[in-house]
Amino acid sequence: xxxxxxxxxxxxxxxxxxxxxxxxxxxGVLGLLHFAHGEVLMVGAFMGLYIILWTGLPLYIAxxxxxxxxxxxxxxxxxxxxxxxxxxxxxxxxxxxIGVTIILQNLAVKIFGGYGTRFPDTIAMDNIMLGPxxxxxxxxxxxxxxxxxxxxxxxxxxxxxxxxxxxxxxESHLTAGFxxxxxxxxxxxxxxxxxxxxxxxxxxxxxxxxxxxPFIGLTFALKGxxxxxxxxxxxxxxxxxxxxxxxxxxxxxxxxxxTEVNLQDIFSFGIMIIILIFxxxxxxxxxxx
Amino acid sequence: MEYILSxxxxxxxxxxxxxxxxxxxxxxQVSLAQAGFAAIGAYxxxxxxxxxxxxxxxxxxxxxxxxxxxxxxxxxxxxxxxxIYLLLLTLGxxxxxxxxxxxxxxxGGAAGFPxxxxxxxxxFYAYGLVLILIVCFERLRNSRMGRAMRAVGDDExxxxxxxxxxxxxxxxxxxxxxxxxxxxxxxxAHFQEFIEPLMFGVMHSVEYIVFAIFGGVQVFWGPxxxxxxxxxxxxxxxxxxxxxxxIYGALLIVMMIIKxxxxxxxxxxxxxxxxxxxx
Numbered sequence: 001x002x003x004x005x006x007x008x009x010x011x012x013x014x015x016x017x018x019x020x021x022x023x024x025x026x027x028g029v030l031g032l033l034h035f036a037h038g039e040v041l042m043v044g045a046f047m048g049l050y051i052i053l054w055t056g057l058p059l060y061i062a063x064x065x066x067x068x069x070x071x072x073x074x075x076x077x078x079x080x081x082x083x084x085x086x087x088x089x090x091x092x093x094x095x096x097x098i099g100v101t102i103i104l105q106n107l108a109v110k111i112f113g114g115y116g117t118r119f120p121d122t123i124a125m126d127n128i129m130l131g132p133x134x135x136x137x138x139x140x141x142x143x144x145x146x147x148x149x150x151x152x153x154x155x156x157x158x159x160x161x162x163x164x165x166x167x168x169x170x171e172s173h174l175t176a177g178f179x180x181x182x183x184x185x186x187x188x189x190x191x192x193x194x195x196x197x198x199x200x201x202x203x204x205x206x207x208x209x210x211x212x213x214p215f216i217g218l219t220f221a222l223k224g225x226x227x228x229x230x231x232x233x234x235x236x237x238x239x240x241x242x243x244x245x246x247x248x249x250x251x252x253x254x255x256x257x258x259t260e261v262n263l264q265d266i267f268s269f270g271i272m273i274i275i276l277i278f279x280x281x282x283x284x285x286x287x288x289x
Numbered sequence: 290m291e292y293i294l295s296x297x298x299x300x301x302x303x304x305x306x307x308x309x310x311x312x313x314x315x316x317x318q319v320s321l322a323q324a325g326f327a328a329i330g331a332y333x334x335x336x337x338x339x340x341x342x343x344x345x346x347x348x349x350x351x352x353x354x355x356x357x358x359x360x361x362x363x364x365x366x367x368x369x370x371x372x373i374y375l376l377l378l379t380l381g382x383x384x385x386x387x388x389x390x391x392x393x394x395x396x397g398g399a400a401g402f403p404x405x406x407x408x409x410x411x412x413f414y415a416y417g418l419v420l421i422l423i424v425c426f427e428r429l430r431n432s433r434m435g436r437a438m439r440a441v442g443d444d445e446x447x448x449x450x451x452x453x454x455x456x457x458x459x460x461x462x463x464x465x466x467x468x469x470x471x472x473x474x475x476x477x478a479h480f481q482e483f484i485e486p487l488m489f490g491v492m493h494s495v496e497y498i499v500f501a502i503f504g505g506v507q508v509f510w511g512p513x514x515x516x517x518x519x520x521x522x523x524x525x526x527x528x529x530x531x532x533x534x535x536i537y538g539a540l541l542i543v544m545m546i547i548k549x550x551x552x553x554x555x556x557x558x559x560x561x562x563x564x565x566x567x568x
Contacts, residue, residue, distance in 0.1 A: 033373050081542045089549040091319060094376070095502055098495055099541030105492075106534040218491065222384065225377055233373070266388045269381035276378045277366040 004133050005251050011139040011208070013247020014146035018201035019224030020231065020239035021153060022194030028170045028234030029190045032093040036077060036100035037198055038221020042214060043104060044070040044199025045119075045206040046112055052120055059207070063145070066203050067196040074195020075188055082191075083184075101217070108214035116213040119206040142204045149200055150240050156193070157236060166190055170234065226272040232282030242283065246271070294412055300520035301415030302477050307500035307512035308422050309470035314506060316455075316462040317442040319376050321494045322363070323470045325383035328489035330356040330471025331478035332396050335405045338479070345408055345479060352475030353468045360467020364460045371445075383491055390486040401485030408479040415476050419513070422469065426509040438462055499537050503544055505551025514553050 019041060026034045048066040051057060057065070081096045127134050157163040165186045168176035177183045205220065206212045227246050231238025246268060253267045275282065306323060313320050334352030337343040343351070367378055391399045408414065429435035437458050440448040449455050478484045504515025523533040544551065 027373075033376070081545075084546045086546075086549065089545075090372075092545045092549050094319075094373070095498065096542045096545040098498070099538040099545070102492075102495065102499075102538030102541070103535050106538070222380070225380070229377065266385045269385050269388075272381045273366075273378060273385075276370055276374055276381075280370050280374050 004135070005255055006248060007133065007135055007143075008139065009248030009251035010244055011143045011247070012251060013244040014143050014150075015201050015204050015208070015243075016220075016223050016227045016246055017150060017240045017243025018146055018197050018204070019220055020227035020243050021150070021236055022198045023224050023228040024231065024234055024236045024239040025166070025190060025194045027228065028236060029166050030082075030093075030169075030187060031234075032082070033097070033225075034077075034191075034194070035094060035097040035221070036081075036104060037194070037224065038217035038219075039101050039104035039108075040070050040074055040077070040195045040217075041198040041202040041205070041220050042108060042212070042217030043073060044202030045212045045216060046108065046117075046202075046214075047199065048203035048206055049117060049119055049212065059203075063200060063203050066199045070199025070202070071192040071196035074191040074198070077195075078188055078191040083187075105214055105217060108217075112214055114214060116211040119210045119212060138208060142208050145200070146204060149197060153193070153197065154237075154240075162186065162189060223268055226268045229272055229275050229280075229282055232284045235282065235284050238282055238284035245283075296521065296524045298412045298415055298480060300517050301412065301419055302473055302480070303497075303500060303516040303520045304419050304513050305415065305422065305469060305473035305476070306497045307504070307516040308419075308426070308509065309466045309473060310494075310497045310501050311506065311509060311512045312466035312469060313459075313463045314501065315438045315442050316459045317371070317445065318367075318459060318463060319498075320379045320463070320466060321376055321491060321498075322360075322379035322383045322386075323466065323497050324489040324491065324493035325379075325386035326356040326360055326467040326470035327474030327477065327493075328386050328390060328484075328486065329359055330474030331484050331489070332390060332402065332474075333471070334475030335402055335478045335484060336396060338406055339402075339404060345406075345414075349414070349472055349475035349479070352478075353472035356471020356474065357464050357468030360471075361460065361464040363467075364463035367463065368456055368459055379494075380491060383489075383494055387486045387489055390489075397485070399486065401483055402478075403483050405478050405482050405484065407482045408476075411476060411480040415480075418472060418476070423509070423513070430509075434458070434461075496537070499541050502551060503540055505553035507550055507555045508553060508558050510558060511551045511553040515551070 019037070022037050022040075023034065026032065026037070044066050047069050048062055051062045051065055052059070055062075077097070077100050081100050082093055085092045085096060127136055128140060129135075157166065165176065165181045168179065168181050169183065169186055169190075173183055201220070202212075202216075205216065223246065227242040228234075228239050229242075230246060231240070231242030249271070250267060257267075306327065309326070310320060310323050330349075330352035332352075333355040334348040337348035337351050338345065363378075363382055367375055370378060390396065396402045429438075437448065437453045440451065440453055441455050441458050445455055448458075474489075481488075500515040500519055501512040502515070503519060504513065505511025519537065523529045523536075529536060
């Protein structure tokens, strides 16, 4: 039973990780909180849904397509709402991305309706026996895809020129610019990559919860923020591990805590407040801001 | 006429909420907990009138005091952190308050708290409070405390070097914001006759931020102006009403790009004063 809950938690946590990586990446490179990141995830969930519904494409094609769309959306957000800002008001990026959040959420309610939409079954529901433990195939596949995306992302950060440029920007925009990094382009692509991961998380959440609504953005944005704090602000690897920790902790809290009180909703916020008060740098250290 | 009165009353409550955001903002603290404080004030005031039969005015004040005390307690740990961390803390707090009220059956839980006595003169009470707040903010502006608050908001280190106790200043500003929001919530509860946890979500806190930022954050007239304009304009243009939130969002982005200091600035206040003096 415990092992089974652990697997459920890792599955849930891997989607949190994907969201939190985007936050951590943008915070690390730009030092700003991208408030609309959750709404990008929500758009990704709906894009995935409609690509599958209208074209009947299988998940492994619909997922990359969605990632491209949300990646472009992220770059548009950066281009329209962040790039034109003047640098003298440090709250400006936060407030303008709050503006983006309001727009995307309300447009989604108008287009898709305020109620939940059922996600089609894209993966055959089989229960696989892993030794003595029964695990559903959907959860295994979600976890597998999430982990694969994280590995790819990690390799991009560590091995490619773009990744090197991002890490240089995280140190200092000015110095990186002097040393020949194309700052504007790298920031642009950072938003693209972060948003593509959020889109993937959106599709995965749609598949695993089998229902989505325009309001899932805020829910998962908050989870992603908790995870980023847990792993350390701007710490990408911390975000990956933090997501898994929160996922497991949440699932265990549902099993272990009394069920009369609806505690799981505030569980993650409780963790967040405790971390903020006692260890604002997170479990794995963070970028000084 | 009744319709206009009701819109004006809501605008008055919005002014109170925008000012409640502005008080901690003066010291550089961005709070996403104002809707949470309003919830605490609304529920406390409603419990006072419905369960204990306490009259309206003391009930609203009790709501404000309860919210203010909670704000003070939250403010103590919040002082150690700032910027984005504080924003996240207040965001988490606002959500926790909402979930806690969902779980308290005594005040109706998720179904909401019905049967709150309707206050006919909400308009006068709301604007009475707005007037009191205007007097307070105006008196604060050039007082030692007001200058200290602005100094902390501009540069904490410089303020501290100049002998300002930044901890005390920030804590007072935060608790004052919570107190104002709590009274706003109490007034709202007795105007709507019904409250539910959904009325106090994060997006409402965001709405108050939009009021304040649109109007301007250099002087307290900014949030007042923003709340009035953004409360009235959507009511009188059907097209605007349907797309109200999208317009709020776009407005916020555009303001950040072209005029992050808001519509009403120090200069415009000076300009208006000069006109009045000149004529």
